[in-house]
Amino acid sequence: xxxxIGVYVCHCGSNIAGxxxxxxxxxxxxxxxxxxxxxxxxxxxxxxxxxxxRQDIREKDLDAVVVAACSPLMHEKTFRGTCASAGLNHxxxxxxxxxxxxxxVTEDPAAATEKAxxxxxxxxxKVRHLRPLAERxxxxxxxxxxxxGGIAGIQAALQCADAGYKVYLxxxxxxxxxxxxxxxxxxxxxxxxxxxxxxxxxxxxxxSNIKLFAYSEVEGISGYAGNMKAKIRHKAAYVDFExxxxxxICQEKxxxxxxxxxxxxxxxxxxxxxxxxQAVPNKPVIDKAACIYFxxxxxxxxxxxxxxxAIDFEQQDRVEEVDVGAIILATGHEVFxxxxxxxxxxxxxxxxxxxxxxxxxxxxxxxxxxxVLTSEGKxxxxxxIIHCTGSRDQRYNTYCSEVxxxxxxxxxxxxxxxxxxxxxxFYIDMRCVGKGYEEFYDRLLNEGVRFVRGKVAGVTRDARxxxxxxxxxxxxxxxLTGVIRRVPVDMVILANALEAQKDAGEVGRLFGISxxxxxxxIEQHPKLNPFGTSNNCIFIAGTCAGPKDIPYTVSQASAxxxxxxxxxxxxxxxxxxxGAHIDSDLCSRCLTCVSICPYQAISVDGEPQLVAxxxxxxxxxxxxxxACPAGAIEAxxxxxxxxxxxxEGLLSWRKERGKExxxxxxxxxxxxx
Amino acid sequence: xxxxxxxGCSMKGTSRGYEESVVTVFSKLGIALEELPDxxxxxxxxxxxxxxxxxxxxxxxxxxxxxxxxxxxxxxxxSCWLELTKVNNVIKEGGKEAEKVKEALAAGGLSYKGTxxxxxxxxxxxxxxxxxxxxxYVSNQKYVGNPLTGLKIAxxxxxQMVRPYAEKDDAYNPQNMEKIIEALGAEVAPFExxxxxxxxxxxxxxxxxxxxxxxxxxRSTRETKADIVVSACPLCQxxxxxxxxxxxxxAGKDELPILSxxxxxxxxxxxxxxxxxxxxSVLPGVAKAITNMQKEKAPAAIGG
Ligand code: SF4
Ligand code: SF4
Numbered sequence: 023x024x025x026x027i028g029v030y031v032c033h034c035g036s037n038i039a040g041x042x043x044x045x046x047x048x049x050x051x052x053x054x055x056x057x058x059x060x061x062x063x064x065x066x067x068x069x070x071x072x073x074x075x076r077q078d079i080r081e082k083d084l085d086a087v088v089v090a091a092c093s094p095l096m097h098e099k100t101f102r103g104t105c106a107s108a109g110l111n112h113x114x115x116x117x118x119x120x121x122x123x124x125x126x127v128t129e130d131p132a133a134a135t136e137k138a139x140x141x142x143x144x145x146x147x148k149v150r151h152l153r154p155l156a157e158r159x160x161x162x163x164x165x166x167x168x169x170x171g172g173i174a175g176i177q178a179a180l181q182c183a184d185a186g187y188k189v190y191l192x193x194x195x196x197x198x199x200x201x202x203x204x205x206x207x208x209x210x211x212x213x214x215x216x217x218x219x220x221x222x223x224x225x226x227x228x229x230s231n232i233k234l235f236a237y238s239e240v241e242g243i244s245g246y247a248g249n250m251k252a253k254i255r256h257k258a259a260y261v262d263f264e265x266x267x268x269x270x271i272c273q274e275k276x277x278x279x280x281x282x283x284x285x286x287x288x289x290x291x292x293x294x295x296x297x298x299x300q301a302v303p304n305k306p307v308i309d310k311a312a313c314i315y316f317x318x319x320x321x322x323x324x325x326x327x328x329x330x331x332a333i334d335f336e337q338q339d340r341v342e343e344v345d346v347g348a349i350i351l352a353t354g355h356e357v358f359x360x361x362x363x364x365x366x367x368x369x370x371x372x373x374x375x376x377x378x379x380x381x382x383x384x385x386x387x388x389x390x391x392x393x394v395l396t397s398e399g400k401x402x403x404x405x406x407i408i409h410c411t412g413s414r415d416q417r418y419n420t421y422c423s424e425v426x427x428x429x430x431x432x433x434x435x436x437x438x439x440x441x442x443x444x445x446x447x448f449y450i451d452m453r454c455v456g457k458g459y460e461e462f463y464d465r466l467l468n469e470g471v472r473f474v475r476g477k478v479a480g481v482t483r484d485a486r487x488x489x490x491x492x493x494x495x496x497x498x499x500x501x502l503t504g505v506i507r508r509v510p511v512d513m514v515i516l517a518n519a520l521e522a523q524k525d526a527g528e529v530g531r532l533f534g535i536s537x538x539x540x541x542x543x544i545e546q547h548p549k550l551n552p553f554g555t556s557n558n559c560i561f562i563a564g565t566c567a568g569p570k571d572i573p574y575t576v577s578q579a580s581a582x583x584x585x586x587x588x589x590x591x592x593x594x595x596x597x598x599x600x601g602a603h604i605d606s607d608l609c610s611r612c613l614t615c616v617s618i619c620p621y622q623a624i625s626v627d628g629e630p631q632l633v634a635x636x637x638x639x640x641x642x643x644x645x646x647x648x649a650c651p652a653g654a655i656e657a658x659x660x661x662x663x664x665x666x667x668x669x670e671g672l673l674s675w676r677k678e679r680g681k682e683x684x685x686x687x688x689x690x691x692x693x694x695x
Numbered sequence: 696x697x698x699x700x701x702x703g704c705s706m707k708g709t710s711r712g713y714e715e716s717v718v719t720v721f722s723k724l725g726i727a728l729e730e731l732p733d734x735x736x737x738x739x740x741x742x743x744x745x746x747x748x749x750x751x752x753x754x755x756x757x758x759x760x761x762x763x764x765x766x767x768x769x770x771x772x773x774s775c776w777l778e779l780t781k782v783n784n785v786i787k788e789g790g791k792e793a794e795k796v797k798e799a800l801a802a803g804g805l806s807y808k809g810t811x812x813x814x815x816x817x818x819x820x821x822x823x824x825x826x827x828x829x830x831x832y833v834s835n836q837k838y839v840g841n842p843l844t845g846l847k848i849a850x851x852x853x854x855q856m857v858r859p860y861a862e863k864d865d866a867y868n869p870q871n872m873e874k875i876i877e878a879l880g881a882e883v884a885p886f887e888x889x890x891x892x893x894x895x896x897x898x899x900x901x902x903x904x905x906x907x908x909x910x911x912x913x914r915s916t917r918e919t920k921a922d923i924v925v926s927a928c929p930l931c932q933x934x935x936x937x938x939x940x941x942x943x944x945x946a947g948k949d950e951l952p953i954l955s956x957x958x959x960x961x962x963x964x965x966x967x968x969x970x971x972x973x974x975x976s977v978l979p980g981v982a983k984a985i986t987n988m989q990k991e992k993a994p995a996a997i998g999g
Contacts, residue, residue, distance in 0.1 A: 364867035484887035484915050 025150050026058045028084040029142060030075055032066035032091035034121055041125035043135040047090065050139045050675075054146045058082050067097050072104040079108040086110075086149045090118040090142045095547070111154030113599060113659060118145035140675050147671020151664045155599035160638065162248030162559075162595050163347035164188065166586045169240055169529075172200020173572060174352035174564025174579040176222050181583035182350075183231035187590055190344050191226065192254055196237045197301035198223055200354055201565075204284065204378055206385040208572055209432040210462035216300060216387075223302040236263075236303050241341065243532060244622065246638045247559055248347045248595035258337040259307035261294070266332035268296070268304035272324035280312040282389070286379040289389030294324045294333075299387060308333075347595075348559050348586035351543065352579060353529055355565035358412030358419070358519035365480040366411060366516060371494055372397035374481060374514045377429060384436050394440045394513075402443045402512035406496045407433055408478045409449040413519035415477075421540055424569040426517035427453045431462055433515055434471040446472045446509055448498050456571065474507060476500045481514055520569040533560055534620070542568045553581040559595065561585045600642030600658040602635045608654035609633050615646035615655060698814075699766045700728040701757060703737055703775035703929075710929035712972030716957035717771050717816070719970045723961075724824060724832070731761055731768065737775040738782075751792065752799035754782040759800055759807035767812040769819055771957070773855035773928045776815040780860050783813060815856065817927045817956060818863040821871045829878040832964045839965040842880030845992030848959070849884040849921035850876060851912065853931040854892040866890075872925065875956065879963035884921035888912050895934035909938035913951060922988050927956040936977040952981045 029051040033039035044062040051060035059082055063071045066089055078084055087110065089101045094117045102112035120138040128134040164187055168179045171193030179191045191198070203223075205215035226232055235254055242253035261272075278293035285291075293312040296304055314321040315335065325333040360368035360376050368374045373396050375383065382388035396402050407430045413423040427449065434445045452473075454463045467473070476498035485491045486508070493510035500507045522541030523529070530537050535555050536544045543562045546554035553561050561582035564575040589595065602623075604615075611631055616624045623639035624646060626632070635646075635655075644657040656662075706714040721728050736742075738753030758779060761768045770776050786793050786809040800807055820829065833840040850872035857866045864871050869890065873883045894908030913935060916924050926932040935953045953976075954962075961971040968974065968982035976982075 364865075482887050484911075486911060486914075 025056050025086050026082065026084050027054075027056045027086045027088065027146060027149060028075065028078045028082065029054075029057055029060040029088045029090065029146065030066050030071075031060070031062040031120075031138075031142070032071070032089065033062065033064045034091060034125075035065065038091070038121050038125045038138075041128065041131050041134045042120060042138045043131070044138075046135055047120070047138045047142055051088075051090075051142055051146065054143055054671075056086075056150055057146060058084060066091050067100050072100070075101070075104050076108040079105065079110050084110065085114060086152065087115045088118055088142065088145045088149050089115065090120045090138065090145070092121040093117075093119050093123075111156075113155040114149065114152050116145050116149040116152060118142045140672050143675035144668045144672035147674075148664050148668035151667050152659055155658055157596040157599040158637075159594045160246070160248055160597055162590055162593060163250070163345045164590055165190065165344070165346050166583075166590070167192065167240070167250075167252050167344065167346040167349045168352060169349065170200070170352035170354055170564070170566070171195075171198030171226075171234075171236070172352060172354045172564060173202040173219065173222075174354070174566075174575050174582075175200070175350070176219075176226055177576050177579035178350045178352060178561075178563055178583040178586075179226055179232055180222065180229065181580055182586055183229045185583075185587045185591075187231065187587065189229075189232045190235060190252070190254070190346065191232055192235045192238050192240055192252075194237070194239050195297055196259065196305065196307045197297040197303065198226060198234070198236065199297070199300075199302070201378075202572065203298060203300075204381055206381050206388075207432060207436065209428045210456075210458045212432070212435070220300045223300070227302040234303065235342075236305070237307055240532065243349075243534075245345075246621075247597055248589065249638075250346050250349065250559065252344050252346055252349070254342050254344065256340045256342065258339050259305070260310070260313075260333065260335055260337050261306055261308060262332045262334050262337070263303065263305045265330045266305045266328075267330055268306075269329070270296070270306075271327045271329070272333065273306055275323045275327045277321070277323060278312050278314045280309070285382045285389040286376065288379055288382060308335075348561065348589050349533065350561045350563055350579075350582045350586055351529070351533060351535065351555075351566055352563045352582075353523055353526070353566040355520045355569065356523050358521050360411060360516050360518055362418065363411060366408060366478065367481040367483075367494065367514070368516060371481070371483065371514075373402075373494060373512060374516065376516050377426070377433075377518045380433060380515045384433075384440060392440070394437065394443075396512050400512070401441055404444040404446070404509075404511040405437055405441070405513045405515065406446045406448060406478075406481075406494075406509060406511040407515045407517060408481075408496070409447065409517045410477065411516040411518050412521075414450055419519050419521065419540060421569070422453060423517075423519040424453070425520065425571045428456070428459055428462070428571065430515075430517045431466045431471075433517075434466055435469065438469055438471070443512070444472065446474055446496070446511065448474050448476060448478045448496065450475070450477050456573070474498060474500050474509070475502045476507065485510075520565060523566070526566065529566075533557070535560060535562070538568075540568075542566065553578050554585055559589060597638060598640075598642050600660070601637050601640045602642065602644070602646050602655050602657045604633055604635060605654045605656070606632055608652050609650075610652050610654075612651060614649050614651060618649050619646055697727040697729060697766060698769045699761050699764060700730045701734055701737070701761075701768050701770040701775060701779070702730065703770060703772040704740075705772055705774075705929035705933075709933050710955070712975035713771060713929055713932065713955040713957065715970070715972030715975075716955060716961050719966055720957045720961045720964065723964060723966065724828070726824070728769065729766075731757060733760060737770075737772075737778040739774040739778040748792065748795045748799065750778070751782045751785060751796045754778045755786070755796050755800055755807050756803065756805060758782065758809075758811040758813070759805040761811045762807060765810075767814055769814045769816060771816040771927065771929075771955075773815060773853060774930065776813060777855045777860065779813040783809060783811070815863075815927075817856065817871050817875070820956070820960070821874050822863065826874050826878045829875065829960065833879055841963055841965040841989075843959070843963050843989065844880045846881045846922045846988060847884045847920055848876045848879075848881045849886050849916040849919060849924045850889055851893075851916070851924050851926045851931060851935070852890050853926065853928045854890060856927065857890050872927065872956065875960065876925065879960065881963075884916065884919035886915045886919045886921070888915040893928075893931040893934045895930040898934065898937075905934070906938055906941075909934050913938065916951065921951070922992075923952045923954055923959070923985065925954050925956055925959045929955070933977070940977050950978050950984075952976075952978065952984055954981075954985075 031044045031048045048060045048062045105115045106112045118141045166182045166189050168175045168191045179189045183189045238256045241255045245251045272294045276292035276294045279290045281287040282289040282291035294306045294308045296306045310316045386392040412418040454460045478498045490510045496509045545552045563579035563582040623636045647655040647657040738750035743750040894905035897905035958971045973982040
């Protein structure tokens with residue numbers, strides 16, 4: 023029986039109708055074979071729009087639907103629901119993207135209209151051959167894996183645990199806390215960062231639903247929707263965490279001293295060490311590279327003094343596997359390496375500090391016990407804070423790091439508290455967007471901080487006159503007055519950009535999450551789902567998804583947690599219905615597909631050998647179908663027959679239009695050949 | 696191997712001393728230089744401000760003349776090097792500008808594919824001749840070298856050698872001239888303004904600004920107690936001499952010799968000041984001053 027197709031062309035307000043003549047597209051569609059009805063409507067996704075489709079399915083007995091509107095990423099789910107509710111298998115609905123692929127990117131209205139027609143004709147060609155499919159439901163494992171123990175991971179873990187789910191929190195360092203644990207005060211309220219963070223860290227450590235894997239890393243992920251296995255490597259700490267009670271005697275007695283990374287290398291720590299005083303868990307690890315015993319075979323002082331016999335030089339890495347239903351990635355960021363901007367003198371002049379160094383300097387428990395002194399031990403008379411170090415700069419990172427203006431203001435305020443120095447803020451624009459942020463800026467203006475609008479060109483010790491002798495001279499073009507300024511100061515603090523972690527690429531590959539140009543993880547939808555990902559069992563939170571401040575991080579972490587909780591409490595996940603199938607008569611057992619499948623869904627079994635796809639593991643990505651040299655693999659609803667009919671639809675439309683359109687279309691990106 | 700030599704206008708005019716030293720030193724090093732026949736202005740002068748395509752086409756013509764020989768094109772002048780490198784990039788990128796440049800060349804019966812390799816003298820000395828070979832010439836018994844032991848030398852790069860292109864060195868902290876100075880047995884006087892502009896291009900239009908820029912560089916080198924400033928740019932070299940020659944009270948009292956890089960290398964190789972064109976210096980008595988300094992410092996340095 024011939025299929026009965028309905029075509030629905032959406033205006034999307036003026037998004038599509040502003041460029042494409044939607045009426046003409048509808049008229050064209052009416053004449054396509056098997057099309058029973060074609061309509062256009064202001065907003066197809068609205069309730070009346072959807073009702074139009076439902077009505078036609080019932081009354082006109084449609085068995086396939088084409089919605090010509092936006093990207094399927096946006097509304098495929100919506101229209102699948104529409105069809106399903108009217109009794110039509112939702113895999114018989116196909117979207118024709120005439121917004122992102124057409125009206126938004128084609129300049130000329132006439133060309134856009136022709137292109138929209140081609141896209142619709144192609145989609146009609148394909149939908150004729152689509153097969154009805156059904157997703158399967160699988161139960162979801164009732165536990166959550168949280169990767170990263172900064173404030174985002176902490177927040178997400180606590181929320182899932184409070185909702186009653188088992189949480190595995192994996193942190194690669196020996197303590198949770200992340201960057202927030204290094205900060206002195208937080209803007210704009212000036213609460214002490216540690217004071218608001220520590221209680222949450224303790225709560226994580228004590229929560230009966232949270233299993234904290236510190237000094238551990240996720241090494242592998244396998245399984246399928248809602249049923250994933252995470253392989254976790256517990257790195258050898260050479261300290262038995264079960265026996266250790268965190269007394270700290272080993273740290274005290276250890277003779278080996280190395281730069282302290284928590285203090286940004288400005289202070290020292292021992293070879294056996296906890297990250298900081300309030301660490302959770304409060305257990306030390308031995309840094310193999312620094313330990314005298316590991317280097318020379320002599321020492322073992324820590325072992326001698328440890329009353330609980332917790333030191334274990336024989337300890338090995340241990341790998342453990344846990345089953346999880348949802349994953350929250352909260353792997354954080356790192357700060358821009360200021361030595362990449364030699365013009366600012368970091369690493370060359372001792373009195374040039376990075377933002378994190380300054381946080382530790384001004385912190386009472388930091389490397390200088392909160393004293394702000396120059397390298398010569400003097401109180402500085404003047405200090406410059408340089409905004410946008412490594413951000414908003416074509417040479418380094420083009421994006422805005424979002425937090426630097428605000429923390430620079432905070433620095434200026436703290437400097438006023440700690441010194442009598444004159445403070446200069448060199449900025450490009452002040453970006454103080456947030457609750458109480460602009461007010462904080464006003465407050466700082468009133469505190470007498472000097473603001474110079476100009477990107478700093480360089481910091482030099484080249485003194486032109488006595489006022490510059492022995493000083494760091496900050497040079498910038500003051501773009502408000504149009505003069506070049508040379509400002510001599512005793513100390514420079516750089517507002518370093520936030521960057522994606524160096525290994526974010528590997529982490530992304532491990533979890534199958536894509537990244538943007540800057541290296542941050544991409545959300546499922548930037549506006550409507552900023553905490554989900556393309557995998558509906560994996561969520562993202564915090565700075566691994568882009569620079570953000572603490573309130574925004576905490577909100578996103580809560581949202582990610584609620585996403586995981588929703589999934590777990592519903593109890594089941596849908597497995598994508600589209601899958602790959604192997605025709606064993608055609609299969610030559612070359613095993614290309616086995617090696618190429620990103621989800622390890624294909625296996626070889628039996629005698630004679632049979633290559634088969636595990637339907638639960640298959641994501642329907644189609645990689646194998648494309649790679650199979652024998653053409654033995656077919657992916658549902660992407661098979662050759664369907665795609666050829668789609669292409670024919672696109673081309674037949676042009677044939678009907680005749681040759682004169684060819685010239686018209688050249689350069690619009692529409693198919694002309 | 697043979698190299699094509701692109702002098703640029705300065706080397707034939709204000710900086711004949713620099714050119715003489717290039718020619719002498721290279722023949723001593725056994726490197727064959729052949730002057731590019733029928734070369735023209737590199738296009739880096741005022742023409743850039745007037746007609747960009749003309750400037751690019753001028754540069755491209757030289758590259759087009761060099762291309763059939765397949766030889767690399769060596770220039771001692773950073774301005775020329777910059778302009779020639781720029782047009783190479785324009786051609787590589789393609790687009791409208793490249794089209795226009797090619798049209799202009801075609802009108803003159805020339806074509807350019809973009810294959811001529813352009814090298815600047817300083818980078819060439821480091822990467823092609825090699826620091827080790829220079830060391831040999833300076834201190835090996837086989838040659839009558841005259842190492843500059845005990846002398847403190849300030850390497851002044853100026854702006855064009857590192858901006859905007861710095862493929863063969865660090866843009867903010869270049870090291871090539873330092874390597875050469877050390878190979879000559881001398882000590883490097885590190886100074887902050889080594890990549891600052893000398894102001895030379897402003898001499899005709901904004902003299903005060905230009906003078907001040909030159910003075911700052913001299914002040915900065917003096918602070919390091921440098922005996923000599925070495926430059927690899929004809930314009931910088933001349934400008935720093937002129938600032939002092941004007942008997943400018945801001946420039947400091949004792950005259951600071953400003954040498955071109957090959958003059959310095961030549962002296963260390965034991966070549967006579969005359970052959971190195973030192974007598975063409977604007978400041979009088981430069982050669983003598985250096986010989987005196989060497990006499991004074993060398994034994995002290997050896998004696999510890
Ligand atoms: S054995 Fe290593 S960790 Fe233990 S005290 Fe000695 S240096 Fe420190
Ligand atoms: S479509 Fe093929 S490659 Fe993709 S997941 Fe399924 S079996 Fe693996």
